[in-house]
Amino acid sequence: MIKGIVGCKVRGDRDLEPILLKLKSHATQYQGFKGIENLVSEENASVVAMVSTWESLDDWKLWAQSSITQELLLQAETLLIEEPRVTTYRMMMMPGMMWV
Numbered sequence: 001m002i003k004g005i006v007g008c009k010v011r012g013d014r015d016l017e018p019i020l021l022k023l024k025s026h027a028t029q030y031q032g033f034k035g036i037e038n039l040v041s042e043e044n045a046s047v048v049a050m051v052s053t054w055e056s057l058d059d060w061k062l063w064a065q066s067s068i069t070q071e072l073l074l075q076a077e078t079l080l081i082e083e084p085r086v087t088t089y090r091m092m093m094m095p096g097m098m099w100v
Contacts, residue, residue, distance in 0.1 A: 001034070001091040002054040004064060006073070006084050009046050014079035019072055020050055026068050027052055032059025046081065060088055 006023075010016050017038075024036045032055035041047035054060040063069055064086060073084055 002057050002060045003089045003091060004052045004054060004060045005049055005087045005089065007047070007049040007087070008076065008084040009081040010048055010079055011081055012046060016048055016076060016079050019076045019079070020048075023050060023069065023072050024052075026066070026072070027063055030059060030063045032056055033063070057088065057090070 008016070020038050024038075027033050027036060034053040034055065036050060036052040039049045039051060041049075052060070052063075054063075073086075076084060
């Protein structure tokens with residue numbers, strides 16, 4: 001499993017939610033998509049992260065590199081203090097451990 005994270009800092013007077021909803025809607029159309037969460041920092045409400053879960057790195061890349069995803073991230077940049085950070089993480093499975 002892969003976690004794809006798009007993190008950003010939103011300008012104080014801007015609403016990123018409509019673009020996050022479009023990104024989620026677009027992601028649901030892709031093979032390997034498992035779910036998505038939008039997170040806001042408790043310490044600094046301008047820090048937002050969209051965390052999506054994918055079956056494989058290839059599934060994530062197809063979505064992340066699609067023209068629609070790239071266009072939506074470009075639209076988001078007008079609402080942001082700095083360019084969004086896009087990162088991926090592989091979930092580690094520890095022997096004998098159950099993930100909930």
